[in-house]
Amino acid sequence: MEFWTIRPRANDRLLDAPRVAGLLAGVEGGGRGLAADLLDLLAAQLPLAQCTVFVHDGAASPAVLSYADRARTRELPLISRDYAARFHAWDGSRLAMASREARAGGLLLQRQAGEDIFEPEYRRICYERPRIADRAALLSRLEGGRWLSVNFYRGREHGKLGANELGAIEAWAPLVVQLARLHEARQRSDEAMPALLLARLQQRFPELGARDLDLLRALLRGGDVAEVGAALGIRPASARTYLKRLYRKLGIGGQRELWALLMAPASRAPARKGD
Known part of the structure; x- marks a missing residue:
């Protein structure tokens, strides 16, 4: 060395x-x-x-x-x-x-x-x-x-x-x-807004774990299921399973509702299922 x-x-x-x-x-x-x-x-x-x-x-x-x-x-x-x-x-x-x-x-x-x-x-x-x-x-x-x-x-x-x-x-x-x-x-500039959105979501859902946050970061970079899996070092099938669990935790049905949840002002964010 x-x-x-x-x-x-x-x-x-x-x-x-x-x-x-x-x-x-x-x-x-x-x-x-x-x-x-x-x-x-x-x-x-x-x-x-x-x-x-x-x-x-x-x-x-x-x-x-x-x-x-x-x-x-x-x-x-x-x-x-x-x-x-x-x-x-x-x-x-x-x-x-x-x-x-x-x-x-x-x-x-x-x-x-x-x-x-x-x-x-x-x-x-x-x-x-x-x-x-x-x-x-x-x-x-x-x-x-x-x-x-x-x-x-x-x-x-x-x-x-x-x-x-x-x-x-x-x-x-x-x-x-x-x-x-x-x-x-360039990446730091591109990630400024996703980081802000993720921080806001984390405030609303403090129960999100480290893997949940990794999934969200990969999604916010525009990745599909295969790219999310590659970013986390897991197979696409496993990534799909983890994403379904994440959506349930957030009280939403899929990626389209996730974007609505991320972009909505805190005062007007969609209600969580069961609220």
Whole structure:
């Protein structure tokens, strides 16, 4: 496990203008394919298996911003959620974020292999099960003391990252991090109104649990049943069951009534069934 500050360097691997425009358009459009775009960008330079993007805010569980997998496993959504909920405190990136180098500013690269992890479940779920040999994390400080973490994972079949491959990641780091920062800012703007609506609903229904709130967040992002399931790391059939339970808890019959409940002023909100 090691980390260092990325020094400015020339990048002779230039992108053509249409490719850059396409990457920026993907960010501007608010799409969910950030990690896939970043993985495709770097995988053209070196073999990589996965990409995840998180936003860390102090000791709280990090927010999962995006993830992508090159046909390796369908469990990456669940693995990402497990990492955010259970394992982030053991990540070597936390040491890098609290380091003297971090306080000096600049972009950091933190490297971590499976054998660097002492917590057995973290190592098993996030590295051994998906057959990951190595990870390079690009770390950039955001406003408010938050940190952006863009993680590239190397499969065991390709061995650990070599010096030239780490150099390639460093060369692309400024563009990668800038795209991720733009995506995070766009998503934060897009989520301002859903967050307000969710807070209002939570005031009316304080009995809503953590899974209920996760379901509502996924719905407010415009997801269908399959996308809700993917966001929560569960099958569509399970997502459909959880949604039915949520609707019963809210006293409504379906998604159309949910939108009416969310948008209605508190004083004129539809009456709950049984009230």
